[in-house]
Amino acid sequence: xSGVALRFDDVRFRYPSGTEALRGVxxxxxxxxxxxxxxxxxxxxxxxxRHLNRIFVPTSGTVTVGDRPTSGSTIAQMAALVGYxxxxxxxxxxxxxxxxxxxxxxxxxxxxxxxxxERALAALTTVGLADQADAHPHQLSLSERKRVALAGVLAMRxxxxxxxxxxxxxxxxxxxxxxxxxxxxxxxxxxxxxxxxDMDFCVEHFDRVxxxxxxxxxxxxxxxxxxxxxxxxxxxxxxPPQLMRLAARLxxxxxxxxxxxxxxxxxxxxxxxxAGDARGLGGPGASAGA
Ligand SMILES: Nc1ncnc2c1ncn2[C@@H]1O[C@H](COP(=O)(O)OP(=O)(O)OP(=O)(O)O)[C@@H](O)[C@H]1O
Ligand SMILES: [Mg+2]
Numbered sequence: 001x002s003g004v005a006l007r008f009d010d011v012r013f014r015y016p017s018g019t020e021a022l023r024g025v026x027x028x029x030x031x032x033x034x035x036x037x038x039x040x041x042x043x044x045x046x047x048x049x050r051h052l053n054r055i056f057v058p059t060s061g062t063v064t065v066g067d068r069p070t071s072g073s074t075i076a077q078m079a080a081l082v083g084y085x086x087x088x089x090x091x092x093x094x095x096x097x098x099x100x101x102x103x104x105x106x107x108x109x110x111x112x113x114x115x116x117x118e119r120a121l122a123a124l125t126t127v128g129l130a131d132q133a134d135a136h137p138h139q140l141s142l143s144e145r146k147r148v149a150l151a152g153v154l155a156m157r158x159x160x161x162x163x164x165x166x167x168x169x170x171x172x173x174x175x176x177x178x179x180x181x182x183x184x185x186x187x188x189x190x191x192x193x194x195x196x197x198d199m200d201f202c203v204e205h206f207d208r209v210x211x212x213x214x215x216x217x218x219x220x221x222x223x224x225x226x227x228x229x230x231x232x233x234x235x236x237x238x239x240p241p242q243l244m245r246l247a248a249r250l251x252x253x254x255x256x257x258x259x260x261x262x263x264x265x266x267x268x269x270x271x272x273x274x275a276g277d278a279r280g281l282g283g284p285g286a287s288a289g290a
Pocket of ligand 1 (some may be wrong): 015017019020039040041042043044045046047048087142197
């Protein structure tokens with residue numbers, strides 16, 4: 001299955017309470033792209049992505065998924081295209097058993113009982129909860145319920161996967177599992193959009209970061225660029241990933257995104273024979289060409 005493109009054209013959204021949560025957002029995401037959305041609490045991230053499956057339609061402006069504006073589609077049509085995993089799983093889970101909950105999506109898309117069960121069990125295996133298939137969701141912990149919610153959307157096999165703070169409350173193995181899901185879904189050519197407050201997760205697994213502040217897109221680009229902009233970081237109240245902060249503190253010009261990239265950038269490393277030790281003191285920026 002391949003992904004579809006997403007587009008926001010000057011999208012504004014006002015809640016009935018009067019809060020203007022989106023103030024003219026325009027952006028495009030190509031089919032198969034993998035994008036992280038970051039920004040302070042209340043920036044409008046959740047409001048933005050909820051436009052993708054038509055939970056919300058813009059107060060003004062247009063949201064296009066594939067080749068159709070969402071305003072011209074039904075919620076059922078959008079559900080087949082965009083799988084949205086809620087920030088709070090308890091807004092999503094309602095069935096009495098884990099497996100029934102995960103089967104709901106594929107069944108709703110027209111899968112028969114057997115196929116829906118097969119897909120549900122495969123998705124539960126992916127998130128490490130196959131042994132909890134018959135449990136009542138309330139017997140599970142919050143982090144497990146978040147994984148049930150993820151499985152429910154994975155079982156739908158939609159061209160677009162939207163994750164709203166998937167790593168919150170997950171332990172290291174949970175985060176690793178989510179990273180693997182993102183990589184696998186992305187390798188299939190499907191479009192992945194993830195909201196996250198976890199900047200280390202963001203830079204390790206996403207090539208493009210969109211920063212939101214107060215209902216607007218404040219920055220959009222490669223993590224190295226975006227996290228290099230002090231004004232953006234300050235305004236969005238995010239902390240650059242630890243490896244990048246450390247590299248900056250060391251005076252390097254490079255901004256490594258992964259532990260491996262960091263280690264490779266350490267002066268002297270990779271210089272088998274060790275002649276580079278003294279020369280490396282200035283950091284990778286100074287030893288360019290070595
Ligand atoms: N149901 C609602 N009714 C009224 N206002 C809302 C509602 N949901 C969100 N808001 C407001 O809209 C703005 C954007 O909220 P949103 O939840 O989209 O932000 P967010 O970036 O997802 O924040 P967080 O990081 O805390 O999840 C905030 O001012 C918020 O208080
Ligand atoms: Mg949110």
